[in-house]
Amino acid sequence: MAEEEVKKAKKEAIPRQKMPEQAPEVRRRNFKEVPTGYTPETAMLEAQRCLQCKKPGCVDGCPVQVDIPGFINHIKEGNFTEAARLLWQKNSLPAVCGRVCPQEVQCEGVCIVGKKGQPVAIGNLERFAADYERINGKGELPPKAPPTGKKIAVVGSGPSGLTVAGDLIAKGHEVTVLEAFHKPGGVLVYGIPEFRLPKEIVFSEVAFMERQGVKLECNSVVGRTVTLDELFAQGYDAVYVGVGAGLPTFMNIPGENLIGVLSANEYLTRANLMKAYLFPEYDTPIVKGKNVVVLGAGNVAMDSARTAMRLGADNVKIVYRRSRQEMPARAAEIHHAEEEGIEFFLLTAPTRFLGNEKGRITGMECLKMELGEPDQSGRRRPIPVKGSEFKMDCDLVIVAVGAGANPLLTQSTPELSLNKRGYIIADPETGKTTKKGVWAGGDIVTGSATVILAMGAGRKAADSIHNYLKWGW
Amino acid sequence: MFKIVKREEMAGGTVILNEIEAPLIAQKAKPGQFVILKANETGERIPLTMADTDPQKGTITVIYMIVGKSTALFKTLKVGEGYKDVIGPLGKPTHVEKVGTVVCVGGGTGVAVLHPIARALKEAGNHVIAVIGARNKGLLILEEQMKAASNELHVCTDDGSYGHHGFVTEVLKKMLETKDVKLVVGIGPVPMMKFVSKMTKEFNVKTLVSLNPIMIDGTGMCGGCRVSIGGETKFACVDGPEFDGHLVDYDGLMQRLQAYCDEEKECYGTFCKLNP
Numbered sequence: 001m002a003e004e005e006v007k008k009a010k011k012e013a014i015p016r017q018k019m020p021e022q023a024p025e026v027r028r029r030n031f032k033e034v035p036t037g038y039t040p041e042t043a044m045l046e047a048q049r050c051l052q053c054k055k056p057g058c059v060d061g062c063p064v065q066v067d068i069p070g071f072i073n074h075i076k077e078g079n080f081t082e083a084a085r086l087l088w089q090k091n092s093l094p095a096v097c098g099r100v101c102p103q104e105v106q107c108e109g110v111c112i113v114g115k116k117g118q119p120v121a122i123g124n125l126e127r128f129a130a131d132y133e134r135i136n137g138k139g140e141l142p143p144k145a146p147p148t149g150k151k152i153a154v155v156g157s158g159p160s161g162l163t164v165a166g167d168l169i170a171k172g173h174e175v176t177v178l179e180a181f182h183k184p185g186g187v188l189v190y191g192i193p194e195f196r197l198p199k200e201i202v203f204s205e206v207a208f209m210e211r212q213g214v215k216l217e218c219n220s221v222v223g224r225t226v227t228l229d230e231l232f233a234q235g236y237d238a239v240y241v242g243v244g245a246g247l248p249t250f251m252n253i254p255g256e257n258l259i260g261v262l263s264a265n266e267y268l269t270r271a272n273l274m275k276a277y278l279f280p281e282y283d284t285p286i287v288k289g290k291n292v293v294v295l296g297a298g299n300v301a302m303d304s305a306r307t308a309m310r311l312g313a314d315n316v317k318i319v320y321r322r323s324r325q326e327m328p329a330r331a332a333e334i335h336h337a338e339e340e341g342i343e344f345f346l347l348t349a350p351t352r353f354l355g356n357e358k359g360r361i362t363g364m365e366c367l368k369m370e371l372g373e374p375d376q377s378g379r380r381r382p383i384p385v386k387g388s389e390f391k392m393d394c395d396l397v398i399v400a401v402g403a404g405a406n407p408l409l410t411q412s413t414p415e416l417s418l419n420k421r422g423y424i425i426a427d428p429e430t431g432k433t434t435k436k437g438v439w440a441g442g443d444i445v446t447g448s449a450t451v452i453l454a455m456g457a458g459r460k461a462a463d464s465i466h467n468y469l470k471w472g473w
Numbered sequence: 474m475f476k477i478v479k480r481e482e483m484a485g486g487t488v489i490l491n492e493i494e495a496p497l498i499a500q501k502a503k504p505g506q507f508v509i510l511k512a513n514e515t516g517e518r519i520p521l522t523m524a525d526t527d528p529q530k531g532t533i534t535v536i537y538m539i540v541g542k543s544t545a546l547f548k549t550l551k552v553g554e555g556y557k558d559v560i561g562p563l564g565k566p567t568h569v570e571k572v573g574t575v576v577c578v579g580g581g582t583g584v585a586v587l588h589p590i591a592r593a594l595k596e597a598g599n600h601v602i603a604v605i606g607a608r609n610k611g612l613l614i615l616e617e618q619m620k621a622a623s624n625e626l627h628v629c630t631d632d633g634s635y636g637h638h639g640f641v642t643e644v645l646k647k648m649l650e651t652k653d654v655k656l657v658v659g660i661g662p663v664p665m666m667k668f669v670s671k672m673t674k675e676f677n678v679k680t681l682v683s684l685n686p687i688m689i690d691g692t693g694m695c696g697g698c699r700v701s702i703g704g705e706t707k708f709a710c711v712d713g714p715e716f717d718g719h720l721v722d723y724d725g726l727m728q729r730l731q732a733y734c735d736e737e738k739e740c741y742g743t744f745c746k747l748n749p
Contacts, residue, residue: 180556180692182511182518219560221692225497248696251704257701257725259732266695274517274689281741283517283543284689287738408692408711408715 009195016118017046024339028309031194031277032149034336035099035124040080043128047076048115050120057110058122062184063456064163066090068107068122074457075125078262080425086134087126088142092166092209093159093455095134095201096188101452102330134204141212145172150469153224153236154176158186159451160242160442161208163458164465167212170465175213178220182272187443188451191265191275195310199272216462223409227418228438238437238465241416241424242458245443246406250399251295255353260287260361264300264400271307289396292316293364296400297327302334303333306344306399317341317392321349321382323368340424347371349382351389353397362392375388423447431461439465475510476555478532488538488582489522496531501504504589505567505683505715508533509691511558512550517543520688522714523562524585524615525706533559534742536585536614542740545749549748563691564714565582565682571598574657577623578641578669579605580661584615586683587660592622594658600624602652606661610635642668649676656681659718663727670718680718684709686729701725 003356013411021035022025038046050072058068060291067086074083104125111119150173154161158181163188183189185202210400220226222243231239248263250256267286271274274284292308296302297320305316318337322329323346327334350364368388371380405422417425417434423441424433433440441457443449479492493617498508507522510530525534539545552555567590575594579587584605603623607613620626628636628713637644641661649672657680659669666682669710673680686709688698693711700709701718707713 062609181690184561219558221560224563224692225501225561246692246694248694251632257699257706257729259729263696266689266697269689269695275515279736280740282515283546283740284742285733287732358731359725398527406693407596 001439007180010205011151014049016041016049017124019121019124020091024341027195028306028340028368029312030327031253031310033198034195038124038128039133040078040386042459043075043080044078046081046125049473050076051112051237053112056110058107058120060146061110061115063089063284063452064459066107066126071129072120072122072125073468075129076131080129080132081137083129084137085142087129090459091455093205093451094126095130095205095339096159097452098125098130098134099201100192100198100450102180102450104331111257121323135200139205139208139211140168140259144170147174148172150174150237150470151176151235152238152240152465153231154240154242155228156180156186156242156244156442157184157206158242158244158442158454159188159238160454160458160464161186161463164240164439164441164462165241166212167459167462169209169214173260173466173469174215176217177217178222178226179218180221180243182218183273184216184218186242190305192271193268193307194277195306196303216473218443221408223412228409228413228435232437237469238409238439240431240458240461240465241440241444242411242439242442242454243406243409243444244404245448246400247400247404249404251350251401253352255355255361255364256377258353258355258361260289260395261353261397261399262287264294264296264398265303265403267304267398268300268307271311277307286311287314287396289394290314290394291394292398293392293394294318294398294400296320296402297322297329297344298400298402299329299333301398301400302329302342302463304400306335306340308396308443309340309342310400313396317345317394318342319345319348319350319392321347322379323347323371326379345392347382347385350392350397352451354391359397361397363391366392379462403443405447421447429460430464431457437468474555474557475559477552480552481551481668483536483614484538484607487538487612488614489544490534490536491547491550492525492527492534493556493559494531495559495561495656498559499526499531499533499686500528500557502533502562503522503725504569504593506562506564507691507714508545508559508561508563509688510535512543512546512555513557516546516557518560518691519543519547520560520563520685520691520710521745522564522586522683522685524588526589536582538707541737542744543743545741545748560691563710565712567593567658567715569593569597574600574602574652574654574702575656575658576602576645576654578645578659578661578665579603580641580665581607581612581618582716583661583665583683585618587658588615588618590658590660591619594622594654595622601658602648603627604629604641604648606630606641606665608632614724617660633738640668641665642672645669646672647680648674654678657718658682663723663730666718666721667723669722670721674719681715682718682721683714684721684726685714686726687732700729
């Protein structure tokens with residue numbers, strides 16, 4: 001056997017290290033993070049499984065091209081700070097991405113080790129390195145280019161905005177991030193629950209950027225408090241728009257305005273941003289349903305269902321009009337939800353919400369569905385089954401069937417061309433919009449997608465903005 | 474922090490006026506728009522339509538009634554202290570144009586919201602008749618300011634302790650019967666707006682009302698503030714807060730305002746015990 005193959009065989013003998021997590025029956029009633037993280041020993045063991053490929057597929061599988069074999073090698077050697085620094089070169093939010101990226105379809109999906117067995121746990125290792133450095137590191141700042149005197153405004157402090165801010169501050173520009181909410185982080189803070197992404201981590205990543213010189217202005221609603229043209233008049237040389245999707249989709253069926261029918265945006269914002277799960281310690285209340293229905297089967301639906309369970313529901317049902325195969329949520333999220341006792345009512349669609357004399361929801365009328373031919377999305381179209389009407393009792397319905405484009409900013413900026421669904425048209429390679437000096441990326445361009453894709457768009461836009469500031473439009 | 478530079482107690486301490494430093498908002502705000510205020514780290518986001526702005530001084534004024542924990546908490550803020558967060562201006566401004574005779578009807582703290590709108594309508598050359606009301610004389614607010622913002626002022630009290638004895642709708646009816654009223658603006662408690670709209674509908678006079686449903690972000694993101702307008706769902710935060718009074722589903726709005734009434738009672742009760 002050649003030496004190379006011996007090495008490979010040895011590595012394959014180490015099984016993928018399991019991520020320790022809270023037991024389902026415990027965690028379903030608390031808001032603490034579900035996975036508890038690798039120890040240094042487990043991380044170093046897991047790192048040994050990486051083959052250090054010469055042409056690593058994982059790096060191409062990563063929307064921001066993190067040097068994956070590189071940082072894993074540092075972990076293997078026990079140089080955790082070095083691992084974190086290498087991550088930061090390409091990714092401003094590694095502690096976040098290690099937790100919420102869909103690694104199974106990106107880096108881990110193309111990992112050679114995964115061809116025969118389980119891929120290297122790249123996400124878990126990324127999380128480990130970032131957490132280790134945050135908790136134990138000296139907080140040394142990354143190198144920064146000399147000042148260019150150029151000013152950039154970043155609208156929105158979600159994943160794409162923070163990526164742009166992190167990249168451009170390192171290139172020597174002045175960066176101000178404008179956030180409409182009273183706290184930074186965008187969807188990382190209002191959308192993703194504490195048990196999946198502790199808010200302390202997001203705030204710490206933002207604080208790290210502020211230490212690098214990024215200015216943060218919360219309570220700044222661009223489109224209302226200030227317009228894009230006013231930002232240019234104030235002396236900004238370029239603007240990046242990463243405001244997210246930010247418009248809830250409802251079902252448009254009767255009874256939708258009953259009390260107890262909430263958009264996932266509202267439900268999660270109450271729970272996460274406003275910390276309603278700590279009511280009355282925090283002042284914002286939330287509907288605490290006993291029989292909860294969540295409409296939709298994406299990651300936001302799983303987050304909503306698991307939040308409802310933690311708020312004391314007796315039962316939580318995911319109601320989805322297609323079958324298990326078409327569910328858009330990550331397999332890991334569905335698995336976690338099932339473990340926590342969330343039930344799945346597939347091939348089911350509501351037709352009407354029912355309420356009592358106080359205008360509160362008491363149930364919904366549903367129809368069973370069957371799958372027909374594939375539709376435009378490539379997924380098989382659900383078709384109602386005749387005579388299959390039935391009633392489902394519930395006292396809280398969370399509508400998580402997707403989001404649309406919030407028009408607040410775009411309406412106040414007529415030069416920005418939009419597509420027919422109201423999303424900003426931007427060059428996929430550069431993020432350039434139809435308005436000079438304005439870039440856009442993330443969900444306001446693509447529609448609802450993932451944190452890492454928004455960050456990938458931010459990375460491309462940051463490069464393009466940097467070139468513009470040097471060479472022109 | 475957004476500092477409070479002036480604080481007044483009105484209506485026997487049940488209503489508070491805060492003038493707050495918020496230069497960016499003060500420069501931008503137009504009559505009819507609102508802000509969201511959050512007192513501290515653990516506080517709720519509370520939407521309030523602005524009662525006044527001073528772009529030179531860089532201040533905005535809000536006037537609110539103490540109805541629960543959050544407004545009771547606001548009441549504890551002194552001059553020199555302030556709100557942790559103020560966000561705005563939000564919502565669409567009032568469409569102000571010269572139409573002729575306009576009746577501005579205000580009830581309770583709705584008068585505070587009505588005030589800048591009446592003033593703008595008067596400045597635009599309209600003949601503004603203001604009709605303001607309260608349960609009794611002690612609860613009436615902004616009488617002097619409304620006198621200045623209108624061409625004629627009528628005051629009503631439910632108990633007859635001051636002005637016309639009865640509801641604002643009675644005076645409104647007289648105006649509709651005797652004058653060529655082109656527009657009515659009605660701002661106050663939901664039942665008042667409902668009855669104002671019902672009456673103006675009979676006379677077929679265009680009516681604007683300003684709605685204040687439960688809201689979180691104020692930017693169209695959560696949909697919590699949805700109201701049914703002519704059978705169509707609208708978001709008060711971005712499509713409003715002003716709507717055609719003849720199209721609003723007031724009963725639905727009143728129900729939705731009760732969504733968290735048990736939680737509010739619990740929260741307020743605890744607060745009152747701790748802050749007697």
